[in-house]
Amino acid sequence: MVENISTIITGLGLPSGEAFLALVVVVLAIIGLIAVISAIRPVLSMYPYTYPLARVRARKGRLFTDKQYTELLESQTTEEVKNYLRGLPDYAKYIDEYPLEKALDTQLAETYDLIARIAPDNTKDPFTFLMKKWDIRNIKSIIIAKEVGLSEEETMNLVVPFGELSDKLNTLIDADNVDEILNNLEGTDYAPILEDSIPVYKETGILLPVEASLDKYLLENLLRTAATPEDDNTAYLHEYVGNLVDITNIKMILRAKADGLKYDDIEPYMVSDGYQIREWKLKDLMESEDVSGVVNGLEGTDYAPMLTESLTDYTETGSIQAFEKALDNHISKVAMRISQKNQFGIGPMIGYLNKKENEIKNLKIIIRGKREQDLSASVIKEMLV
Amino acid sequence: MVEVALGTALAAIGAGVAIGFAGLGSGIGQGIAAAGSVGAVAEDEDMFARGIIFTALPETQAIYGFLIAILLMVFTIMVPGKEVSAALGLVAIGAGAAIGFAGLGSGMGQGIAASSSVGSVVEDPDMFARGIIFTALPETQAIYGFLIAILLMVFGGLLGG
Numbered sequence: 001m002v003e004n005i006s007t008i009i010t011g012l013g014l015p016s017g018e019a020f021l022a023l024v025v026v027v028l029a030i031i032g033l034i035a036v037i038s039a040i041r042p043v044l045s046m047y048p049y050t051y052p053l054a055r056v057r058a059r060k061g062r063l064f065t066d067k068q069y070t071e072l073l074e075s076q077t078t079e080e081v082k083n084y085l086r087g088l089p090d091y092a093k094y095i096d097e098y099p100l101e102k103a104l105d106t107q108l109a110e111t112y113d114l115i116a117r118i119a120p121d122n123t124k125d126p127f128t129f130l131m132k133k134w135d136i137r138n139i140k141s142i143i144i145a146k147e148v149g150l151s152e153e154e155t156m157n158l159v160v161p162f163g164e165l166s167d168k169l170n171t172l173i174d175a176d177n178v179d180e181i182l183n184n185l186e187g188t189d190y191a192p193i194l195e196d197s198i199p200v201y202k203e204t205g206i207l208l209p210v211e212a213s214l215d216k217y218l219l220e221n222l223l224r225t226a227a228t229p230e231d232d233n234t235a236y237l238h239e240y241v242g243n244l245v246d247i248t249n250i251k252m253i254l255r256a257k258a259d260g261l262k263y264d265d266i267e268p269y270m271v272s273d274g275y276q277i278r279e280w281k282l283k284d285l286m287e288s289e290d291v292s293g294v295v296n297g298l299e300g301t302d303y304a305p306m307l308t309e310s311l312t313d314y315t316e317t318g319s320i321q322a323f324e325k326a327l328d329n330h331i332s333k334v335a336m337r338i339s340q341k342n343q344f345g346i347g348p349m350i351g352y353l354n355k356k357e358n359e360i361k362n363l364k365i366i367i368r369g370k371r372e373q374d375l376s377a378s379v380i381k382e383m384l385v
Numbered sequence: 386m387v388e389v390a391l392g393t394a395l396a397a398i399g400a401g402v403a404i405g406f407a408g409l410g411s412g413i414g415q416g417i418a419a420a421g422s423v424g425a426v427a428e429d430e431d432m433f434a435r436g437i438i439f440t441a442l443p444e445t446q447a448i449y450g451f452l453i454a455i456l457l458m459v460f461t462i463m464v465p466g467k468e469v470s471a472a473l474g475l476v477a478i479g480a481g482a483a484i485g486f487a488g489l490g491s492g493m494g495q496g497i498a499a500s501s502s503v504g505s506v507v508e509d510p511d512m513f514a515r516g517i518i519f520t521a522l523p524e525t526q527a528i529y530g531f532l533i534a535i536l537l538m539v540f541g542g543l544l545g546g
Contacts, residue, residue: 018391021471025398025478032482036406036489043413043493050417050500054424054507058432061508118424344497348504 045231046344048120053344055118056352059111062090063352064359069384072363073377078370085363099157100367108360109134109162115349123237123346126226132189134163136214139190142172142181143210164188178202193217212269219245219271233346236338240350242275243334247327249274249282250294250303254320257291276301291320306330328385332358358385395474396461399481400454403534407450407488407527414443414496421500425507432507439499439506442520446488446495449531453484453538460543476541480534487530494523 009020064072075081082100085091094103112134116127138159145155155173165172168184175181178198185191197213200206223245229235249271256266263286270286273279281297288294295311298304306326313322332354339351362384369380389397422436457477461469469477502516538544 018471021391021395021475025395028478032402032486035486036409039490039493040409040413043417043497046497047417047420050420051424054421054500054504055428057504058425058428058507344501 048122049233049345052115052118052120053348055114056349059090059114060348060352060355062088063355064362069362069366069381070377072366073380075366075370078367081363081367081370101364102157102160104360104363104367105160106162108356109160111353111356113162115353119346119349120233122230123233123349126222126237126241129222129225131163132218132221134160135165135190136218138163138165138169139172139181139185139194139214140207140211142175143178144207145173146175146178146181147207189217190214208269215248216269216271219248220273223271223273223275232342236342236350237346239275240331240334240338243331245271246274246277246301246303247331249277250285250298250307250327251320251324253282253285253288253294254291254323256286257288257294258314258318258320263287276303291323303327303330332385361385390469391471392469392474393462395471396457396469396477399474399477399479400457400462401481402478402485403457403481404447404450404454404485406482406485407453407492408447410489410492411443411445411447411450412492414446414492414494414499415440417493417496418443418499418503421503425503429507432503435506435513436503439503439516439520442499442524443492443495445524446492446527449527450484450488453480453531453534456538456544457481460538473541473543476537476543479541480537480543483534483537484527484530487533488527491523491525491527491530494526495520498523 006017009017012020014020014023072081072084075084078100082095085100085103086095091103091107094106097103098106109131112127112130116124116131119127141158142155145158150158152173156169159169159173161169165185165188171184172181175184178201182191182194182198185194193213194210197209200209222241226234226238226241229238252270253266263283266286270282272282274282277285277298285294285297288297291314292311295304295307298307306329307323310322310326314320335351335354339347341347365383365385366380369375369383418440419436422432422440425432426436457480461467461473461477498520502512502520505512506516535544
């Protein structure tokens with residue numbers, strides 16, 4: 001036996017048994033190293049998400065529960081709603097500083113800001129870009145405020161102190177007219193967009209071109225920032241952002257068709273591409289004769305079943321609200337699915353952002369229900385997302 | 386130059402593998418758990434103590450690896466004049482690999498579980514006990530590795546031989 005082993009070792013060209021042993025150890029070491037590297041790599045991909053996920057889950061634990069909604073719905077006045085929100089750390093800091101709705105929007109903007117700051121590098125860009133949503137909202141609010149002649153103080157109550165333009169808000173609000181706002185935006189991404197749309201607004205007096213051009217810029221570029229999925233996390237983010245863009249497009253087309261607008265009327269304001277609904281499909285949808293044509297045109301996409309179900313509701317009421325609700329539910333389901341499938345990556349961040357959006361929507365519904373329509377708790381509850 | 390016998394060299398590799406890989410797993414696991422805990426503490430200062438507990442759990446793999454490495458060294462390299470055969474050296478590598486690789490997997494797994502548990506606890510404080518149980522489960526692989534390493538050393542003639 002020993003002789004046989006010696007013959008094999010000599011046959012391999014090795015001078016001694018010790019050299020053979022060394023060779024065996026080296027081979028085992030290489031195999032071990034390959035095994036270790038393959039085991040470590042997937043774990044290391046989770047590493048950048050551990051810190052943000054803990055923060056997100058802490059905040060998720062502070063989201064409104066059904067019990068809290070029920071308690072809030074029992075409030076008789078908006079002052080009681082305010083008092084309730086004062087007891088919640090996330091809202092308390094803004095409630096006394098701003099009017100109620102601005103306080104809610106500021107809290108939501110702060111959430112977006114947090115996610116953009118803590119997101120790992122490979123998924124940071126789309127979240128950072130999403131902060132422009134607040135710039136665009138602020139620009140729209142300031143232009144509208146100028147249009148209707150609101151005072152500086154009233155205008156200040158409409159803007160949210162987040163986004164790239166947060167330092168410029170006072171200057172923008174101080175502007176006497178839209179041209180001055182445009183001058184103050186010089187050097188930002190928004191100046192070239194507004195340079196094209198403001199002349200149209202001045203000529204027609206309609207703000208839609210200004211608003212639509214800003215929305216178009218946001219959505220087109222948002223999709224672009226998430227357009228090159230490198231791994232699971234970026235692929236899921238692309239899916240979520242893509243669904244957001246598609247849903248915004250579908251809502252715009254449905255609204256336009258419900259108002260009887262033609263292709264030429266809406267084409268300049270539409271986002272040129274989408275996720276499931278690509279450029280050619282968007283054109284087809286815009287060319288549809290009516291709302292049911294749009295719904296039929298979506299056949300083969302994820303959006304078709306839910307919109308077909310809502311078609312009856314639309315036929316009965318003539319309101320596209322059922323479509324909008326179905327599409328909002330769809331994006332919530334997409335967020336929840338991503339959150340469950342990608343638990344150690346971007347998933348919970350997407351899930352939380354969506355839930356936070358819904359929470360703010362619900363709080364606004366409750367406030368409006370109490371303030372403007374004095375609706376009963378059960379009626380408002382029906383309206384919640 | 387000091388002449389090192391092949392058996393002694395192999396035993397040294399065994400000790401290195403034991404603490405090296407177990408420490409690697411423990412370090413990665415503890416890093417993951419610590420990053421999660423820092424995030425939790427950033428949102429809720431009361432999470433500090435619980436975060437420390439979850440972060441400390443993946444330390445055990447490094448301790449097992451350290452113990453085996455020390456034992457290997459005490460019974461081979463550190464015994465003056467003891468001649469370690471190549472066969473004993475291979476037994477030492479086996480023992481080191483057993484705890485090293487088991488500790489690597491166990492440490493990483495425990496780190497992920499600990500980080501998730503910290504997230505659950507900060508979301509719902511009632512999850513603490515259940516989080517500890519789930520986090521303790523990946524400890525078993527390290528215990529298996531530790532036991533096999535000890536058995537290899539005992540019956541391979543390294544301990545008490």
